[in-house]
Amino acid sequence: MDRTAIVTGGARGIGKACAIGLAKAGFDIALVDLLEPEMQATASTIREIGRRAAVYQADVSNFARAGEIVSDVEKTFGRVDFLLNNAGKSNPTGILEITEESFDRTIAINLKSCFNYIHHAAPIMLGQGGGRIASISSLNALSGGVTAAVSKFAYASAKAGILGMTRALAKELGPNISINAICPGVIQTEIDTLFTGEREAETVSGIALGRLGCADDVANLVVFLATSEPLFMTGQALVVDGFQFKV
Ligand SMILES: NC(=O)c1ccc[n+]([C@@H]2O[C@H](COP(=O)([O-])OP(=O)(O)OC[C@H]3O[C@@H](n4cnc5c(N)ncnc54)[C@H](O)[C@@H]3O)[C@@H](O)[C@H]2O)c1
Numbered sequence: 001m002d003r004t005a006i007v008t009g010g011a012r013g014i015g016k017a018c019a020i021g022l023a024k025a026g027f028d029i030a031l032v033d034l035l036e037p038e039m040q041a042t043a044s045t046i047r048e049i050g051r052r053a054a055v056y057q058a059d060v061s062n063f064a065r066a067g068e069i070v071s072d073v074e075k076t077f078g079r080v081d082f083l084l085n086n087a088g089k090s091n092p093t094g095i096l097e098i099t100e101e102s103f104d105r106t107i108a109i110n111l112k113s114c115f116n117y118i119h120h121a122a123p124i125m126l127g128q129g130g131g132r133i134a135s136i137s138s139l140n141a142l143s144g145g146v147t148a149a150v151s152k153f154a155y156a157s158a159k160a161g162i163l164g165m166t167r168a169l170a171k172e173l174g175p176n177i178s179i180n181a182i183c184p185g186v187i188q189t190e191i192d193t194l195f196t197g198e199r200e201a202e203t204v205s206g207i208a209l210g211r212l213g214c215a216d217d218v219a220n221l222v223v224f225l226a227t228s229e230p231l232f233m234t235g236q237a238l239v240v241d242g243f244q245f246k247v
Pocket residue numbers: 008009010011012013014015032033034035058059060061086087088089090109136137138139183184185186187188189191
């Protein structure tokens with residue numbers, strides 16, 4: 001049976017690696033992102049792997065658009081087996097400087113987006129007898145952030161919200177849907193220039209496994225959650241950080 005996964009934020013970075021990993025594991029992929037050309041490139045790679053790909057340019061914070069997209073994915077592919085809520089954006093603004101609009105936007109992109117897609121995908125999954133969901137939270141949700149100098153409290157709030165949502169929905173949607181959150185530590189992606197040189201060495205000195213993470217570290221866990229049979233795991237916050245003991 002062909003399986004379908006929706007991957008938000010699949011144009012680049014962690015989402016792209018997850019979409020490609022899921023395609024290699026046999027999923028057809030629906031990508032949702034703001035970045036059309038980058039998404040098309042991910043879609044081409046998925047087709048080269050031999051799976052189908054659909055591309056939806058959208059802002060994940062838009063509830064109505066999420067409904068249209070999820071319904072179109074079901075129409076196009078026939079099923080929704082796995083949802084990866086990956087799209088997100090950091091906000092390095094402290095409590096004294098942030099505006100109400102900036103706070104609301106960070107919650108909308110990182111947390112409400114998960115609600116938007118789960119709300120529309122869960123009925124389809126339940127109707128077909130089951131499905132799985134994973135949402136990308138962050139180590140920030142647990143630690144409050146990697147540096148004292150840069151406050152990301154709005155981002156940490158949104159990412160911590162994902163953990164509460166995940167636990168509550170694991171109870172509500174079990175036993176037919178498993179839902180887990182993933183908390184990556186420092187993951188170096190293609191556009192990342194933050195952790196290089198001295199900063200990289202300093203960060204790595206506080207990571208037990210002695211390196212920064214890469215997108216495939218997260219993708220491997222996502223593929224495990226999507227494909228492992230059976231899976232006796234739901235409502236969890238799974239940390240992928242090489243054990244970052246110095247934050
Ligand atoms: N890179 C890290 O170190 C790290 C650590 C912990 C958590 N995360 C989380 O992992 C996820 C992916 O991060 P990444 O490092 O690959 O970042 P990235 O910026 O490379 O990728 C994020 C993707 O999401 C898309 N996106 C952002 N806002 C969107 C919106 N409103 N609507 C639709 N698409 C939107 C972007 O266009 C981009 O393609 C994010 O949720 C991020 O918070 C990343």
